[in-house]
Amino acid sequence: MSAFEGAGTDVLQELLAAMSPDERETLDVMERVRSRILRTPDRDDETAETFRKLYADLVTRLDPARPLGAGNRSETRALVLVGRTGAGKSSMISRIVSDHPAFPGFGVPGFGCRAVSVQTPSPCNPKALGLEILRVLGFPMAAERPVPAVWGRVRDRLEFLGKVVLHLDEIHNVLETANKRELTQIRTLLKAFLISPNWPVVLVLSGLPEVVPFFEGLNEPEEDGRANADTKGEVRRRAVFVNLRSLRSRHDPSMIAAAVADMAGVAGMGVPANIDVKLAPRLIHAALYELGTTMQIAHDAIGLALDAKPRATVLGIEHFKLAYRIRTGCSDAANPFVVANWRKIDCTLVMRASEDAKPVAPRKKGRR
Structure with a gap:
């Protein structure tokens, strides 16, 4: 635990100590109330099963005759969880990942969980997203650094810390201000996590339904007329879409x-x-x-x-x-x-x- 995290815990204990007995009792009751989870087969079960399959990609060998390791690992895929405002996307991801036996302590600072969650910044561009991921990974970097250097450090940091799942919450924020070239760059940078031969990472992306076309638009030609290397088929092959239906x-x-x-x-x-x-x-x-x-x-x-x-x-x-x-x-x-x-x-x-x-x-x- 860092010094900042320790200080934060002390502050929270001081706040609790300042509450009256009645306030503490009410707080305890509400904590138990909020801990009650409404699980539904078409939401929780489908999302958990999809995540389980993507987790298996992390330990799948390309060549069964060789040991599992760098150069003998399958590409990974992205889970794209979409739903309208208030659908419960963030809590769903927190619950699904936390319940998996490979990721105890998900979302708990300093626990060392193999999965990490990052709030997509708003406004967002390639550099802002990379810098925010680095900040959460405990490696803040100066904003003056170029985009390739920032994202190169992101990949290095994920591997150094042994992170194998990267959750980007509110991924729809990338659509607010990024221009067409920046959106293409973000997609390419994210895809690099999935196809890395040495340290592939499962992406879990949650956001509003508007993000679906963001992942389907990679077949558009570049501005100079060249065809984009990514195609809609490639994106669909690398991403699994789960929609949290409305009531x-x-x-x-x-x-x-x-x-x-x-x-x-x-x-x-x-x-x-x-x-x-x-x-x-x-x-x-x-x-x-x-x-x-x-x-x-x-x-x-x-x-x-x-x-x-x-x-x-x-x-x-x-x-x-x-x-x-x-x-x-x-x-x-x-x-x-x-x-x-x-x-x-x-x-x-x-x-x-x-x-x-x-x-x-x-x-x-x-x-x-």
């Missing part, structure tokens, strides 16, 4: 109702009868039909119920009404937990679940 109003309310009841039970509360009919559909609609946001609003509602004086014994729609009002600042007329005809409310106008809700800015014409 469905007809099929998923019972699943969401069961999850809400389970979390309320952890907090020592009951739930009203028929919440799969009276509450869950409103919650799904309020969360823009995304599972991650649905769970966040439920967490907020449980927290408010815990803070009520006296503490609530039943998690009711009034707690969701207040949670949504606090989250969005909307009036009761725009609150789907208040109005009778809640299906007609356009919740996209009043609610943004997270920072990656920002629309991807179109690139200015003329930048080449």
Whole structure:
């Protein structure tokens, strides 16, 4: 553990010590509530199975008659996990990688996990992305260094530290300001991780659905008329795309109702009868039909119920009404937990679940 990490831990302990016993008790309950995970076969199982197959690439020999090592390793592939804002992409990756026995301590600074997660900077270009990866790897580099030197150091650092999985979260940030040439350069740099003969690395890329064309556009010709060496077929061969679907109003309310009841039970509360009919559909609609946001609003509602004086014994729609009002600042007329005809409310106008809700800015014409 570095000196900075140790100081950070001390600060957190001081913050905890400053809380009252009641505040600590509520915090403990909410930690247990948030630890409850809603796993679904078409999300968790598919993503975990895909990651398991990509992990196998890391230890696959090209020539079974020779020992596994540099020069006798298979190329790797990229897992591209896409979903709308609030779908739960980041937490899904954290859970899938952490649950794999080869990657204990994923996301814990100083643990030495073989997988590393990096937040794609915004705005982003090839140099900014490389510098951020180096910073997370504990090797900050001066911004004046050229792009080839930065990315050469990234590859060296990954191998030196024994990192075999690189997760780039919010990869859609590369689309905000990078021009066409920079996008091509980023794709080429990322592909180099997959085809390295000495130290191939599995890429896990999570972001909004807009990133899919980013990986499919490599067959466009260069500006001087030469054909790009990468083709759409090559990209699809090296990348596996998994889409986190949105919730469905007809099929998923019972699943969401069961999850809400389970979390309320952890907090020592009951739930009203028929919440799969009276509450869950409103919650799904309020969360823009995304599972991650649905769970966040439920967490907020449980927290408010815990803070009520006296503490609530039943998690009711009034707690969701207040949670949504606090989250969005909307009036009761725009609150789907208040109005009778809640299906007609356009919740996209009043609610943004997270920072990656920002629309991807179109690139200015003329930048080449």
